[in-house]
Amino acid sequence: MPQMNMVEAINDALRFEMTRDDRVVVLGEDVGHAGGVFRVTEGLRDAFGEERVLDTPLSEGGIIGTAFGMALYGLRPVPEIQFADFIFPAYDQIVSEVAKVRYRSGGQYGCPLVIRAPVGGGIRGGHYHSQSPEAHFVHVAGLKVVCPATPEDAKGLLLASIRDEDPVLFFEPKRIYRAARGDVPSGDFTVELGRARVVREGEDVTLITYGAMLYEALEAATAAAAEGVDCEVLDLRTLWPFDVDAMQRSVEKTGRVVVVHEAPKSCGLGAEIVASINECAFLRLEAPPRRVTGYDTPFPYALEMEYLPRSPRILRALLETANF
Amino acid sequence: MSMPTEPRTSAEALGLNDDGCFSVLGSDGVVVGDTPESEEPSAGGADVDMYVAMRRLRACDARAAALRAEGRIGPYAGAAGEEATLVASAMALGPEDWIFPGRRDHGLTLVRDVDGGAVARFFHHLFATGGDPAKGRPGLGGTTARGARIASAGGPAAGHLCHAVGFAWAARARGEDVVTLASGRGAGVTAGASFHDALNFAGVLRAPVVFVGRYEAGPDRPRKGEDDATSSSVPAATVASGRVGRFPSARARGEAYGVPGIRCDGMDPLAVYRVVRDAVRRARRGEGASWVEAVVHPLDGVRGAALDPLVRLRRYLVARGRWDDEAERALEARTQGQIDAAVSEAGSAPGPARATLFEDVYRALPPFLVAQRDAVP
Numbered sequence: 223m224p225q226m227n228m229v230e231a232i233n234d235a236l237r238f239e240m241t242r243d244d245r246v247v248v249l250g251e252d253v254g255h256a257g258g259v260f261r262v263t264e265g266l267r268d269a270f271g272e273e274r275v276l277d278t279p280l281s282e283g284g285i286i287g288t289a290f291g292m293a294l295y296g297l298r299p300v301p302e303i304q305f306a307d308f309i310f311p312a313y314d315q316i317v318s319e320v321a322k323v324r325y326r327s328g329g330q331y332g333c334p335l336v337i338r339a340p341v342g343g344g345i346r347g348g349h350y351h352s353q354s355p356e357a358h359f360v361h362v363a364g365l366k367v368v369c370p371a372t373p374e375d376a377k378g379l380l381l382a383s384i385r386d387e388d389p390v391l392f393f394e395p396k397r398i399y400r401a402a403r404g405d406v407p408s409g410d411f412t413v414e415l416g417r418a419r420v421v422r423e424g425e426d427v428t429l430i431t432y433g434a435m436l437y438e439a440l441e442a443a444t445a446a447a448a449e450g451v452d453c454e455v456l457d458l459r460t461l462w463p464f465d466v467d468a469m470q471r472s473v474e475k476t477g478r479v480v481v482v483h484e485a486p487k488s489c490g491l492g493a494e495i496v497a498s499i500n501e502c503a504f505l506r507l508e509a510p511p512r513r514v515t516g517y518d519t520p521f522p523y524a525l526e527m528e529y530l531p532r533s534p535r536i537l538r539a540l541l542e543t544a545n546f
Numbered sequence: 547m548s549m550p551t552e553p554r555t556s557a558e559a560l561g562l563n564d565d566g567c568f569s570v571l572g573s574d575g576v577v578v579g580d581t582p583e584s585e586e587p588s589a590g591g592a593d594v595d596m597y598v599a600m601r602r603l604r605a606c607d608a609r610a611a612a613l614r615a616e617g618r619i620g621p622y623a624g625a626a627g628e629e630a631t632l633v634a635s636a637m638a639l640g641p642e643d644w645i646f647p648g649r650r651d652h653g654l655t656l657v658r659d660v661d662g663g664a665v666a667r668f669f670h671h672l673f674a675t676g677g678d679p680a681k682g683r684p685g686l687g688g689t690t691a692r693g694a695r696i697a698s699a700g701g702p703a704a705g706h707l708c709h710a711v712g713f714a715w716a717a718r719a720r721g722e723d724v725v726t727l728a729s730g731r732g733a734g735v736t737a738g739a740s741f742h743d744a745l746n747f748a749g750v751l752r753a754p755v756v757f758v759g760r761y762e763a764g765p766d767r768p769r770k771g772e773d774d775a776t777s778s779s780v781p782a783a784t785v786a787s788g789r790v791g792r793f794p795s796a797r798a799r800g801e802a803y804g805v806p807g808i809r810c811d812g813m814d815p816l817a818v819y820r821v822v823r824d825a826v827r828r829a830r831r832g833e834g835a836s837w838v839e840a841v842v843h844p845l846d847g848v849r850g851a852a853l854d855p856l857v858r859l860r861r862y863l864v865a866r867g868r869w870d871d872e873a874e875r876a877l878e879a880r881t882q883g884q885i886d887a888a889v890s891e892a893g894s895a896p897g898p899a900r901a902t903l904f905e906d907v908y909r910a911l912p913p914f915l916v917a918q919r920d921a922v923p
Contacts, residue, residue: 247716273719279750284708284743288751291712294697295720299712311739318701319709327690327698328680329906363907387909416912463912 223405231373235380249276250302282312293335303339307350321364340396348523354485360462367461369393371436378413395434418465424454428472431482432458442536451544477508487515509546570816575861589819600629619672627845630815630855638822646697646710648730652688659694669892676898703734707744714753725829735759749803754829758838796839812840813853
């Protein structure tokens, strides 16, 4: 099985699917000639031509609005938003049009497109190249939201997303674009949407996370083990609809849960995760659920490593939860 | 409807100036402008069909307003005075072309597939019944008729303009001869970023799309010597910057994107037809998008009453011996009969089943929605 980093795995997925399905079209700022600011779409324009890989004007609303029309026609557009921080000019198109067209048309139309966008901090990207806006989209009926943490999942989830009949926000954690490396199945390979993965089994505390924070969580779990606390680490992979069953199974076993994400705490995805756990496993809880997240501040540049929920902060919450 | 093989006169040849409204019919229904009387601006013989469709739209609007006054349906915004733009622009398309309506463009859904039940669908939509193809969900804004190649009207004023661009581009990329019409009403069409996005993307992609915006003329009237829009007053100067003289210029707006712009009398069906038809042909030839500003006036104002599109087209048809009182009476009876039947059916039809509340959020019902559905008391 070939070893790839996440950039290579996503490129491999796009290349595979564009070969398999000629309805798949890639569009966005600098995705063609330049191959994408992170080189994710490198070589696709040479391989598939200008009608399949479109360099567009730098306008996110225009990119998503145009992709919406392509999807309505029957293509499978995969628009890229260069950084998730830039997605808000397209928010209206995503929320008012992409997410709602199936419902408002009584099922006559669907909008199968995959919006790819790098997310997250820790790369000295600054205020507008570091944010994690996933909760904004989880809140919108009609969207699916995905965030892989490994190259293998990046390929499998992206292929599953492109083949899905519903619109998918596909958030790629840029901090681990090249840092995460691993085996990636060649050829056709999908990972079912809506299924979490148990990355580390344990008995004492359930640690639920996704994206780049998986690695901080695993580091904290290793440190906790040295303190005699055995953590189970769950990688959500699909943020919406998320895998309640997997969370319930794990929390019913451990009775304790810590949720970790980069995005701000209040009304973040962690709030919904904790609420869901309260609904399905409240009587099995032996400690209050904890959230270790970014702060309720805009994303800072100089202090980004303070802002991010890195392993020492996670470890403290784990130990406090285990010893509650 | 048959299309003439070649345009006899283009808008250009009629001597349209940068800021003027292109017109074919005067307020008395007599052909004006530079069109020689010998040339028949009959919209390819579709003028009678156009009149019938405009009458149908006005009658549906009147009935909807009455139903609203009785409290039988929700908020409703009619299109009185705007029938010419809605009907003529839809009729200037070929049957293979697609329509992307705005939220105030329900009239477009009453032009196509009339024999297939468009009037009944319209009233099922207004009564929000289970018979509404959109399952009673959108409320104000028009129903969706995919079978009639009509897209689903969205929320914001101009978000759908980009959809028409993407759709048209995709069709052309797949080798299909399809033109899209994106329609909208009011200053909101051009005031927001979506208008810029749509024209910019259309220009870059050379998409075969025609944008038609209906502008209601504001209270300002051009003062002599300030403006060369001779046939009409024009939109209030407050709707946009980038004016030529006191008024926004359609041509100037489009030029920056490489998209030709033209302003026409939106209460003149033959003018709208001619302008949109030329734009559709241009798109088919692979020359890209066009932008049409159709100027309309409130029917209850002096100017609007004088320009009533139904009156003008009827006079025109009567003068040519293609319409008379008998035809009018027959049409009235037929239209009212159609509307009576539709209102009777939709007005007593049950609403959508409660379970449909959860359908079509996604292609398949996800477990969390199953749980919410099953927990409904």
